[in-house]
Amino acid sequence: MTAAGNPSQDVDIDLAQLFRAVWRRKGRLLAATVFVAGSAFVVASLMAPRYEAETRILIEPREPNLTSPGTARSDLQSVLDEQNVVSQVQLLTSTDLLRRVAKNMKLYERSEFDPETNPSPLADILVSLGLRNNPLEIQPEDRVLKTFLEHLQVYPVEKSRVIGIQFTSKDPQLAAGVPNEIAKVYRSLQSGAKLDNTSEAARWLEPEIANLREKVRAAEKKVADYRASSGLLRTSDTSDITTTQLNDITVELSKVRAERANAVATAQNVRAALKAGRSTETLDAVASSPVIQRLKEAEGNANAQLSDLQTTLLDSHPRLKALRAQIAGIRQQIASEAQKIAEGLENQAGLYQLREAQLDQQLNQAKAESARAGDDQVGLNALEREATAQRDLLETYLARYREASSRLDKDASPADARVISTAIAPTTASFPKVIPITIVAGVATLVLGSVIIMLAELFSGRALSPIARPAARREDEVVEIERTEPVEAPSAPPQPVVIGPARKKTEAVPAHLMVAEVDTRLAAAMERAVDADMLKASAADVVSNDRQALEEPAPEDDFSVSAVADYLAGCQAQIVFGISPTGDDGSTLTVMLARELGERGQKVLVIDMSGSGCPTALMAGSRDLPGITELLCGEAAFADVIHPDRLSSVDLIPQGRADVRQAMRGADRMSMIADALADVYDTVLVECGPADAQGVARLSHSGIHEIVLSAPEPDTSELAEIMTAFSKAGYDDLILMTGGTTPKRPRTRAA
Structure with a gap:
């Protein structure tokens, strides 16, 4: 706008x-x-006030009062679905039902429902001229149907089998009486319809039951005669003698075959072990023998005595020879006993083979008898199926007839509905x-x-x-260095040098550079934009030409912590990146800057991305706290990684304990994290340690931010190289912070 x-x-x-x-x-x-x-x-x-009353009906299957247990119809047990409930709503609004209600309540006598009883003079004239039919010729119950339907509302309650009946009238007694009368007439119609169906069913079932009884008797007699003539005697409900014998022989034969196969396999295993010279003591058939067990016990005792005597006697001693001979004899006895066990198993297998042959002969005989009985069983099954079908049909008819007979009374066939809420005369008008x-x-x-x-x-x-537009950021006066003497241009263009941040002796790598360590070492060197010698010469010229300034008291440092804090407190940037070319000395200045801002009433958060963990060591009580690496890896939430400074009101996100390389894969999320934190804090100070321009560019994708260059003892040539690198990356305006307390605006654009 x-x-x-x-x-x-x-x-x-x-x-x-x-x-x-x-x-x-x-x-x-x-x-x-x-x-x-x-x-x-x-x-x-x-x-005119109108009153509204409501009756509610529950549609549910109801069993007859005189029905015996277990004889309820299956349709009464089924749950009525939504379509059936909607059908009952249509029945409640049917013309026949409403006509009976209007007749019972004599609604045609009320002018509210039958205004035709007092016609207007114009209506009489139209009737006399034949332009309109005489409404009094229509039955009174039919005249009130239109008005009746306008005052009536029947609806199914959602997700239930309940139907609501609402009626509106000027008379509160009539508003309650009509819904109750509709429910009464509806249940009467339902009960009468069920009674008519029951009576018709009972009349039809009587002759059918008498006929079925004769058919069942004849079918069962045929089954008994056929069973006696064919000799198919029953041993149970599902089998006869032949089938039972065949099953028993088959089970016994399977058992004998399994035992014979087991004995043969065991004997072969024992003989194979004896033939190969292997020990038979681990075989179950040999180890379970009592003789073998006694021999093994004797062998163990002899070996124990031999071991004891070998410690005191020579190998040629008679007692040692006797014990060795005894052990050899015991082993021969064990081998002989194993041979006997194998022979016994073979004899047992032969016995099982004879028993198997006998059972095979009996099985063949049983199969022949079963085949002969199977032909007779086919005819018997046909007769039994016929008799069973006739018997089941007779039992079904008898159950239905008993149920129908018990429901011939009107009270024994209730409607499949009951009133769960009766309408009462309202005391207050529903409208207006x-x-x-x-x-x-x-x-x-x-x-x-x-x-x-x-x-x-x-x-x-x-x-x-x-809306007042924000004034453009005021730039302080820039002190330009004037040369008093021309400086000769270098004979050759300056060679590119590798720009790398200074590191401490501990070789602590900045967190955002740990993944790209190799890329940083192999990065192409950026061309030097400012000649260090020229800068030094120019500075010397300025000092020599301005002797009056040298005689005056030297001004305090313009790049102090207080000056940087003053500037950051007044600018729009909420995200500040701290670069420390000298390592932990610069990180310490960044911590001092954060505490200075905190003392001025700002909410400040420091994020330790220095690699060496200097801010964490200065501000946190422990180095083992979760921090930015856990946040980048997705292992912790914001509330878990934010910790208070132990000496000020500043908050800290420490370096963390997670894998740095894995965390740096998500370094691109750092910009979003800083933006989210900037919504809560006045200043978010990210200490990057000795980072380069590419590393800072990776962390600062969007938003307004400032870059603070923390250098307690700045070197002119090194500052020129750093600013050149940041200028090529798009950062032309850096903030230099060297320490001190003088509150002046610090800018390094002039450098």
Whole structure:
């Protein structure tokens, strides 16, 4: 939006002016509100009151009162679905049901529902001229149906099987009586329909049951005669003698075959071990033998005695020879016993083989008998199926007949619905609500009038105010170094040198440079923009030409911590990047700067990206706290990595304990993290240690930010190289901080 006088100037809405405009017109606004509210009150009071009552019906299957347990119909157990509930709503609004209700309640006698009983003179004239049918010729119940439906509302309650019946009338007793009468007539119709179905079913089932009884008797006699003639005697409900014998022989044969195979395999295993000279003591068949166990025990005792005597006697001693001979004999006995066990297993396998042959012969005989019985079983199964079908049908008919007989009474067939909420005569009118109507009319008039006044102010331009543009950042005077003598140009252009930040002896690498260490060492050197010798000569000329300035007291340092704090407190930048070419000395100045800003009432957050962890050591109580590396790796939240400074009100995000290389893969997120923190803190100070321009550019993608160059003892040539590198990266304006306390604005553009 722009102002009328100056189209190029931005404007803003003056909320105070809007509220003042409404307040100036408060008299007329309140008068209109009172008038509209009073009119609404009078009109609502003159309206004829209407009363509303509601009855609720639950649709559910209901069992007959006289039905025996277990004979309930399956359809009564099913849950009625949504379509059935909607169908019942249509039944409740059917013409036949409403006609019966209107007749029972004599609604045609009420002028509210049958205005045709007192026709107007014009209606009589039209009827006499034949231009209109005489409404009195129609049945009274039919005349009231249209008005009846207008006052009636039947609806299903959402996500339930409940149906609500609402009725509106000028008479509160009639408003409650009509829904109750509709529910009564509906249940009566439902019960009568179920009773008619039951009576018809009972009459049809009587002759069918008598016929089925004869068929079942004949079918069961045929089954018994066929079973006796074919010899198919039953041993259980599902098998006969032949089938049982065949099953027993098959089970016994499988058992004998398994035992024979086990004995043969065990004997072969023992003989293979004896033949190969392997030990048979680990075989189950040999190890479980009592003789083998006793021999193993004797061998163990002899070995124990031999071990004891070998410590005191020579190998040629008779007792040692006797014990060795005894052990050899025991081992021969073990081998002999293993041979006997193998022979015993082979004999046992032969016995199992004979038993298997006998069982095979018995199985063949049983199969032959089973095949013969199978042919007879086919005919028997056919007769049994016929008898079973007739018997099941007879039992079903009998159950249905007993159930139908028990429901022939009217009270034994209740409707599949019950009233869960009976309508009662209302004491208050549902319409009109005088007080709510009056309040709504008054509030609507007040709000609408206020909106109209505000819109008028906006369109007239009186509620618009120009936005003052922020003044351009004032640049301090730049002290230019004038040369008193011309300096010869160098004979050859300056050679490019590798720009690298100074590091401490501990070789602490900045956090954002750890991943790109190799790339930093191999980066192309940037061309020197300022010749260090020329700069030194120019400075000497300035000192020699200005002797009066030398005689005066030397001014305090313009690049002090206080001066930098003054400037940062007054600028718009909330994100500040600290560069320390000399390592931890510069990081210490950055910590002093943060504490200086904190003492001036600002909320300051320091993020330690120095690599050496100097800010963490100076400000945190421990180096093991989670910090920026955990935040970049996604292992911690903001609340877990922000810690207070132990000596000031400044907050700190330490270096952290996570893997630095993994954290630097997410270094591109640093800009978003700093922007998010800048919404909470007045100043976010990121200490980058001895970083270069590429590293800072990677961390500062967006937003307004400042770069502070912390150099306690600056070297002129080194500063020139650093500023040249940052200038090539797009950072032309750096802030130099060397220490001190004089509050002056520090800028290094002149350098």
